[in-house]
Amino acid sequence: MRSIPRLSGGEERMDRKTGSSFRIVFRHLLPELRPYIWAILFSLSITGLVISADLLQPLLFKQLLDAATLSMNYPVVIQCLLFLLGLVCVRSVLSYWEIFARSKVGESISAQLRRKTFEHVIHLPLPIFHEMEDSALVHRIMHDCGEVGRVYISSKLLPMIAQVIQVLALIGFLIALNWQVGLASLLVFPLGWLISRGVTHRSHAQVIRLRTLVERGHGMLQEIFSCIREVRAVGNEAGEMRRWDNWLQDYGRVISRTTTQHHFIRGTLSRLIDWIGLCVVFGWGGWQLLGHHMTVGTLLAMSLYVQQLYTTLSALLSGRLETIEVANALEAIQNILQRPREWPDQGQQALPAGDGHLEFEDISFSYQDTPTIKQVSFHSAPGQMTGIVGPTGSGKSTLMHLCLRFYPVAAGKILLDGQDIAEIAPHVLRQHIGLVSQDIQLWNTTIRENLLYGLQTEVPWERVIEVCQKTCVDAFVRHLPQEYETVVGSRGVKLSGGEKQRIALARALLRDPKILLLDEATSALDALTERAITNVLLQMGEKKNRLLVAHRLATVQSADQVIVIANGKIVEAGDPHSLYKQNGMYATLYHIQKLGEGVPPRS
Numbered sequence: 354m355r356s357i358p359r360l361s362g363g364e365e366r367m368d369r370k371t372g373s374s375f376r377i378v379f380r381h382l383l384p385e386l387r388p389y390i391w392a393i394l395f396s397l398s399i400t401g402l403v404i405s406a407d408l409l410q411p412l413l414f415k416q417l418l419d420a421a422t423l424s425m426n427y428p429v430v431i432q433c434l435l436f437l438l439g440l441v442c443v444r445s446v447l448s449y450w451e452i453f454a455r456s457k458v459g460e461s462i463s464a465q466l467r468r469k470t471f472e473h474v475i476h477l478p479l480p481i482f483h484e485m486e487d488s489a490l491v492h493r494i495m496h497d498c499g500e501v502g503r504v505y506i507s508s509k510l511l512p513m514i515a516q517v518i519q520v521l522a523l524i525g526f527l528i529a530l531n532w533q534v535g536l537a538s539l540l541v542f543p544l545g546w547l548i549s550r551g552v553t554h555r556s557h558a559q560v561i562r563l564r565t566l567v568e569r570g571h572g573m574l575q576e577i578f579s580c581i582r583e584v585r586a587v588g589n590e591a592g593e594m595r596r597w598d599n600w601l602q603d604y605g606r607v608i609s610r611t612t613t614q615h616h617f618i619r620g621t622l623s624r625l626i627d628w629i630g631l632c633v634v635f636g637w638g639g640w641q642l643l644g645h646h647m648t649v650g651t652l653l654a655m656s657l658y659v660q661q662l663y664t665t666l667s668a669l670l671s672g673r674l675e676t677i678e679v680a681n682a683l684e685a686i687q688n689i690l691q692r693p694r695e696w697p698d699q700g701q702q703a704l705p706a707g708d709g710h711l712e713f714e715d716i717s718f719s720y721q722d723t724p725t726i727k728q729v730s731f732h733s734a735p736g737q738m739t740g741i742v743g744p745t746g747s748g749k750s751t752l753m754h755l756c757l758r759f760y761p762v763a764a765g766k767i768l769l770d771g772q773d774i775a776e777i778a779p780h781v782l783r784q785h786i787g788l789v790s791q792d793i794q795l796w797n798t799t800i801r802e803n804l805l806y807g808l809q810t811e812v813p814w815e816r817v818i819e820v821c822q823k824t825c826v827d828a829f830v831r832h833l834p835q836e837y838e839t840v841v842g843s844r845g846v847k848l849s850g851g852e853k854q855r856i857a858l859a860r861a862l863l864r865d866p867k868i869l870l871l872d873e874a875t876s877a878l879d880a881l882t883e884r885a886i887t888n889v890l891l892q893m894g895e896k897k898n899r900l901l902v903a904h905r906l907a908t909v910q911s912a913d914q915v916i917v918i919a920n921g922k923i924v925e926a927g928d929p930h931s932l933y934k935q936n937g938m939y940a941t942l943y944h945i946q947k948l949g950e951g952v953p954p955r956s
C-alpha cells in the first residue's frame with residue numbers, strides 16, 4: 354500500500370536544523386537569484402557608487418583640514434566644501450536608486466517564491482492538508498516567502514555583499530593613510546567578532562522558538578475565529594482569553610530576549626567596538642600628531658574611516674541573526690516544495706467512452722494504518738440511483754472520496770466505464786464527477802459566483818436559473834435584497850445549512866457530471882424541500898449515475914439499490930424493499946427511524 358507522506362510540524366523541523374545557515378541560504382537562494390542577475394548587478398553597481406562616495410568623504414575632509422591648518426589655502430577649502438556638498442547630493446540620489454533596485458529584486462523574489470510555493474501547495478495530496486495546520490501553510494507562503502525576499506535579500510543579503518567590499522576598501526584606506534594606526538584600530542575587531550559569535554549562538558535557539566511561537570499564535574487565532582460560534586455557544590470566551598494570555602506571555606518572554614540580544618549586537622556592542630577603535634586612533638594618532646608624523650586632516654579622516662568600518666562590521670555581524678532566521682524559513686519552504694505532488698498529471702487525459710458506469714472491485718483502503726474500507730465490491734450504472742447507508746464512521750464518505758482519487762486505494766480497483774480510475778488524470782476524472790459533500794464550502798463572494806465556481810465551460814444564465822429553480826435555490830434567493838449578487842460571507846456564514854446545501858447541489862448539477870456523488874447532501878433540508886430535490890434527482894434518471902450517502906432512510910427510499918456498510922464492509926445490498934424483508938441492519942435502521950410506523954417501503 355502507498356503510504357501517506359507525513360509532514361513534520363514546526364518544532365520538529367527546527368530541532369533537526371544543522372550546519373551553517375549561510376550554506377543553507379546560498380544553496381536554496383542561488384537558483385532563485387539567477388533570473389534577477391542583471392537587476393542584482395545593477396543594484397550592486399549603484400551600491401558601489403554609494404560606497405565610493407562614502408569612501409571619498411573622509412579624504413575630502415582631510416584635504417580641507419590640511420589646506421586650512423597647514424597651507425591656509427582657502428580656495429582649496431572652498432573647493433573641498435563645494436565638492437562635499439555636491440557629493441552629498443549625488444549620494445542621496447544614488448541611495449534612492451540603490452534602495453529602489455534592492456527592493457525590486459527582493460519583492461520580485463518574494464513574489465516568485467510565493468507563486469512557486471502556492472502552485473506546489475495547491476497540488477499537494479489531501480492527506481498533507483489533514484496533517485498540517487492551515488495556518489502553517491499560510492505562514493510559509495505569506496511570512497516565510499516575504500521574509501526571504503523582501504526582508505532578507507533586499508535589506509540584508511545585497512547590502513552584505515556590498516558591505517564586505519566596503520570593509521576591505523576601508524581597511525585599505527586606513528592602512529594607506531597610516532599603516533601602524535590603521536592596523537592597531539583593526540585589533541578591536543576580533544574581540545567584537547568573538548562576543549557577537551557567542552551572542553548569535555545563544556540567539557539561535559531563541560530565533561527558532563520565536564518562529565514556532567508566531568506560527569502557533571497565527572494558528573490559534575485562526576482556529577478561535579473560525580470556531581467563534583462554538584466559543585460563544587459554550588461561553589468559553591474567558592477560556593480562550595486565558596489561552597491567548599498564555600501565548601502572549603510566552604511570546605513576550607522570547608521576543609524580549611531576542612530583541613535584547615539583537616539590539617545588544619547592533620547597538621551596545623557595535624558602539625563599544627566603535628569607541629575602542631576611536632580611542633586607539635585618537636590615542637596613537639594624537640601621539641603621532643604631537644610628533645609631527647601625522648596631520649590633523651589624516652587623523653580626522655582615519656577617525657571617520659574607523660567609524661564607517663565598525664558601523665559596517667556591526668551591520669555585517671547582526672546579519673548573522675537574520676541569516677539564521679532566513680535559513681529556517683528557506684528550509685521550511687523547501688520542506689513543502691520537496692513533497693511529491695498529487696500524481697502530477699499522470700494518467701489518461703480523456704475519459705473512456707461511456708455514460709458513467711462505476712464498478713468497485715474488491716476495494717480496500719486505510720487512513721495511515723487504520724483499515725477503513727475492506728474488500729468492498731459493487732457497481733452502479735448510468736441511470737441508477739445507489740443509496741449508501743450505515744452507521745456513522747463506517748466509511749461511506751471515504752468511498753465517495755476514493756471515487757474522486759482523493760486517496761489512492763490500497764487494494765482493488767475502481768473502474769469507470771471499464772477503465773481503472775488510477776489510470777485517469779485526476780483533474781480529468783474530477784471534471785466529470787460532481788460531489789456535494791457533508792461539509793459544504795462556499796466562497797466569500799456572491800451566490801452567482803459560488804454557483805459558477807470551477808465551471809470549465811460557459812453556461813447560459815437561463816440554464817443556471819433553471820437548475821436553481823429545480824434545486825429550490827431560486828425560491829430563497831429571490832427573497833434576498835441583492836438576489837444572486839448577495840455575498841454569502843466567509844464559508845457561507847450568512848446562509849442557513851439548508852440554503853448552503855441547495856447552492857452546493859445546484860453547483861454540482863451545473864457541471865453536468867456523468868456521476869453525481871451526494872454525501873448527506875439533503876440532510877439539512879426540511880421534508881418538503883428534500884422531497885422536491887429527490888424528485889429532481891429521480892428525473893435525471895435516464896442519464897446520470899447517482900450515489901447517495903444518507904442517514905435518513907427516507908432519502909434512499911426511491912433508490913434502485915442500497916448498499917449497507919458497517920465497519921468498512923458491505924453487510925447488505927439490494928433494493929430497499931428486499932433489504933427491508935431481509936430483516937437485517939437495514940430493517941433495524943428502518944424501524945429505529947420509525948419510517949411509516951412499520952409500513953414497508955413500496956416494492
Ligand SMILES: Nc1ncnc2c1ncn2[C@@H]1O[C@H](COP(=O)(O)OP(=O)(O)OP(=O)(O)O)[C@@H](O)[C@H]1O
Binds near residue numbers: 746750
Ligand atoms: N482524514 C482522515 N484521517 C484519518 N482517519 C479518517 C479521516 N477521515 C475519516 N477518517 C476515519 O475513517 C472512518 C470512516 O470515516 P467516514 O467519514 O468515511 O465515515 P462515514 O461513514 O462517512 O461517517 P458519517 O456517517 O459520520 O459521515 C472513521 O472512523 C473516521 O474517523
